[in-house]
Every structure is written in C-alpha cells, then in structure tokens.
Amino acid sequence: MKILFTTPVLLHPPANGPTLRIENSIKALGRVSDLYVVARNSKEGIGGTEAEAFYKSICTQFAFNPSNSAEPPFFSKISRFRFKLKHSNLRQILNLPLRILSRLFRTKIFDYELIRDTKYLIAYYDLYRMDVIWFGYGNISYELMKNVKSKRPDIKIVCDTDSVWSRFVLRKLPYENNVLKKKIIEKRGRKKEIEEADWVKFCDVTTAVSEVDAQYYRNLATDKTRIKIFSNVIDLDMYRSKPEAPKSFKTPCIYLAGWFAPKSPMDWAARWVIEKVMPIAKKAIPDLHFYIIGMGSDRTLSDVHDPSITITGQLNSVLPYLCNANISIVPLTFESGTRFKILEAAACNVPIVSTTLGAEGIPVIDQRDMLIADEPQEFAQAIIRLIKDKKYALSLAQNCRILVEKGNSVDSLIEEAKAILDYLRNK
Numbered sequence: 001m002k003i004l005f006t007t008p009v010l011l012h013p014p015a016n017g018p019t020l021r022i023e024n025s026i027k028a029l030g031r032v033s034d035l036y037v038v039a040r041n042s043k044e045g046i047g048g049t050e051a052e053a054f055y056k057s058i059c060t061q062f063a064f065n066p067s068n069s070a071e072p073p074f075f076s077k078i079s080r081f082r083f084k085l086k087h088s089n090l091r092q093i094l095n096l097p098l099r100i101l102s103r104l105f106r107t108k109i110f111d112y113e114l115i116r117d118t119k120y121l122i123a124y125y126d127l128y129r130m131d132v133i134w135f136g137y138g139n140i141s142y143e144l145m146k147n148v149k150s151k152r153p154d155i156k157i158v159c160d161t162d163s164v165w166s167r168f169v170l171r172k173l174p175y176e177n178n179v180l181k182k183k184i185i186e187k188r189g190r191k192k193e194i195e196e197a198d199w200v201k202f203c204d205v206t207t208a209v210s211e212v213d214a215q216y217y218r219n220l221a222t223d224k225t226r227i228k229i230f231s232n233v234i235d236l237d238m239y240r241s242k243p244e245a246p247k248s249f250k251t252p253c254i255y256l257a258g259w260f261a262p263k264s265p266m267d268w269a270a271r272w273v274i275e276k277v278m279p280i281a282k283k284a285i286p287d288l289h290f291y292i293i294g295m296g297s298d299r300t301l302s303d304v305h306d307p308s309i310t311i312t313g314q315l316n317s318v319l320p321y322l323c324n325a326n327i328s329i330v331p332l333t334f335e336s337g338t339r340f341k342i343l344e345a346a347a348c349n350v351p352i353v354s355t356t357l358g359a360e361g362i363p364v365i366d367q368r369d370m371l372i373a374d375e376p377q378e379f380a381q382a383i384i385r386l387i388k389d390k391k392y393a394l395s396l397a398q399n400c401r402i403l404v405e406k407g408n409s410v411d412s413l414i415e416e417a418k419a420i421l422d423y424l425r426n427k
Contacts (some may be wrong), residue, residue: 009135163337171334210361330358
C-alpha cells in the first residue's frame with residue numbers, strides 16, 4: 001500500500017514527545033507500506049542535511065512541501081516589524097496597529113499556504129498513485145485535511161492524533177486565574193471540540209494514542225469503526241546502552257523532562273514539585289537533587305535559584321541524565337495523550353512516580369509498575385520510598401519495562417499499522 005505521510009512536526013534526533021511520536025510512526029509505517037514522506041517544515045527545522053538523509057533512509061521518498069521551500073510573501077516580513085522603545089505605554093500604543101495588521105497578514109499567509117499545500121499534496125498523490133494521505137499530527141492539520149477532502153472526496157485520509165487536543169486546552173482552565181485568559185482558553189477549547197467532531201466524520205480513519213482517547217473520538221463518530229488505536233511508542237533499540245552520567249552528576253536525584261513554556265503543563269508540574277514536594281522529601285533525604293531538562297526549561301524557570309535544583313534547558317540527548325537518575329517523575333495535573341516520559345523511563349529501567357493524569361492511557365497498576373500519587377505529601381513519600389528501598393524500586397522499573405515492551409514498542413506499533421491499513425484496503 002502506498003502512503004503519503006505529511007506532517008508539520010518533524011525533527012531528528014527527536015527532542016520531545018511530538019517529534020518522538022512522528023519519527024517512530026514513520027519507522028513503523030515504513031516497515032509495512034511503500035511510504036512517501038512530505039515534511040511541512042523546513043530543512044533546517046527538521047535538523048538539517050543529516051536529518052534529511054536519515055528520513056530518506058527509512059522511507060521510499062522524502063520531500064518538503066512548497067510553502068517551506070519558497071521565500072515567504074513580502075507581507076510576512078512586514079508583519080514581524082515592531083517598534084522597540086523603552087517607554088512601555090508608548091511602545092504598546094504604537095505597536096497595537098502593527099499587531100492588528102500582523103494578524104491580518106498571518107490570515108492571508110495561512111490562506112495562501114493552505115491553497116498551495118492542498119494543490120501540492122493532491123498533485124503528489126496523483127503523480128505517485130498513492131492509496132492514502134496520512135496526516136501526522138492531524139490535531140493541528142484540520143483545515144488542510146478538510147480542504148483536501150473537499151477538493152477530492154475520493155482520497156482516503158488518516159487523521160493521526162497525539163492527544164485529544166480540546167482536553168489539552170480546556171484542562172488548563174482550573175489553573176488560570178485571569179478572567180480574560182480563561183475566556184480565551186474556553187473559546188480555543190470549544191473551537192477544537194467542533195473541529196474534532198467534524199474530522200471524525202470526514203476522515204476515513206482517526207487514530208488515538210490510547211483507549212482513553214479512542215473512547216472520546218468514538219463518542220463523536222457516527223461510524224465508530226473509523227477510530228483506531230495507533231499508540232505512542234519508543235524504539236527500544238535506542239535505549240539498550242547506558243551512557244555515562246554527566247560530570248558533577250548528583251545523587252540521589254529525581255528527574256523531570258519535557259517541553260516548557262510559561263504556565264504550560266510542564267511549568268506547573270515543575271513548580272508544584274519545587275514548592276510543595278521537594279521541601280517534604282528533603283526532610284527525609286537532605287541531599288536530594290532535582291534535575292529539570294527540556295526545551296524552554298532554562299527560560300521558563302529562570303527565576304529558580306536553588307543549589308539542589310539543576311535546570312539544563314534543551315539537550316542533544318536526555319539519556320545521560322535519565323539513565324543515571326534514581327527516579328523519573330511525571331507530576332502532571334493537566335495534559336492529554338500518553339507520556340513519552342513514562343515510556344523512556346521504563347525503557348531505561350528507571351522507577352517512576354506519577355500523578356494519575358500523568359499515567360493516563362497507559363495500563364499501569366499502582367505499586368506494581370510505578371507509584372501513583374496526586375497530593376504533595378503522597379508524592380514526596382513515594383519518592384522517599386523508592387530511594388530508600390532500591391530492591392522495590394528495581395522491581396517496579398522492570399515491571400514497567402515489560403509493559404512497554406508489549407504495548408509501546410515499534411514492533412507493537414507495526415501491528416497496529418497493519419490493522420489500520422487492512423481496514424483501509426477493505427473500505
């Protein structure tokens with residue numbers, strides 16, 4: 001079967017959950033189909049020449065869509081201009097009309113690129129006689145999917161989701177105190193709910209990363225057979241060797257990794273641990289160290305100054321830290337999807353402490369595969385227990401790895417891919 005796989009998210013080596021999902025999806029689909037990949041970000045955006053060579057090695061053909069290979073329209077350059085003045089009030093007044101114009105320009109750019117990308121994908125589909133267009137990260141490809149389907153109803157489309165995006169947005173509401181921002185969050189979330197309800201009807205398949213997400217999409221679908229599981233997975237071969245710890249690495253330690261932005265799920269999670277969990281845990285383990293790793297962490301948490309906390313920012317690889325940590329923590333209170341933090345820690349045989357929501361969608365059992373705690377006192381006690389009881393910590397880690405091997409490896413994803421392709425063949 002010939003698949004045209006197109007995605008706005010692509011990076012090698014992968015630096016976070018979204019890029020891990022896309023890369024491992026390509027690996028799995030490339031093993032069971034004739035796979036053609038079209039990246040909807042630039043060559044520099046995917047990691048340069050080496051990254052392009054890597055993707056070409058695991059698929060039949062690799063290309064970039066025209067919106068990233070061409071110079072942007074002149075008005076996109078204008079839209080980025082802002083006055084830079086020290087006086088904040090004057091700066092805001094002068095830049096207000098520029099922000100309005102920028103929004104109008106972005107709309108025009110979006111329309112321009114949407115039309116161009118639609119024509120390109122349809123032409124590519126026809127030229128190579130494809131059987132399906134698979135939209136990686138379909139959650140943010142709604143308009144493009146809809147446009148392709150409206151122009152060519154005969155084209156089979158897979159909307160590949162990494163989460164229930166409306167939940168990702170709306171779950172932030174209890175953590176936002178600003179009334180205006182709450183209204184914006186509500187509006188964005190409800191808009192995404194409308195899109196989700198629409199695409200499960202016009203797409204031939206909507207994928208979900210877990211049974212939890214699949215049930216949400218089935219409740220929206222008139223034809224529930226169109227909802228298929230396509231899990232978040234990791235390539236276990238990438239985690240077989242244990243790298244040396246970084247210089248001056250401190251133990252005992254806990255480890256948190258992810259993508260950070262102001263008031264993001266990861267920002268809230270890190271601050272919750274810093275402010276409410278660490279003080280309790282350090283009473284029992286005074287030399288406990290906390291490593292925080294990931295894109296944006298050094299900027300978002302720049303106000304944190306504590307010798308027992310190390311914030312690294314983005315790294316080429318998290319493995320030197322993860323593989324040598326005593327515990328990986330997943331203290332999320334709002335998110336959606338399934339967490340690569342858990343999959344990677346399990347692959348590295350590192351025990352995990354998570355909130356209930358942090359472990360959502362993965363069939364773990366508390367106290368068998370990991371420890372689950374939602375309150376600061378319980379979370380801190382779980383950390384203390386695993387650091388002091390190394391034998392128990394190892395048994396949890398080993399059990400979680402077995403779970404991931406069975407349901408969240410590239411091999412298991414290949415089987416899910418086969419089931420989806422069989423469904424499309426018979427549709």
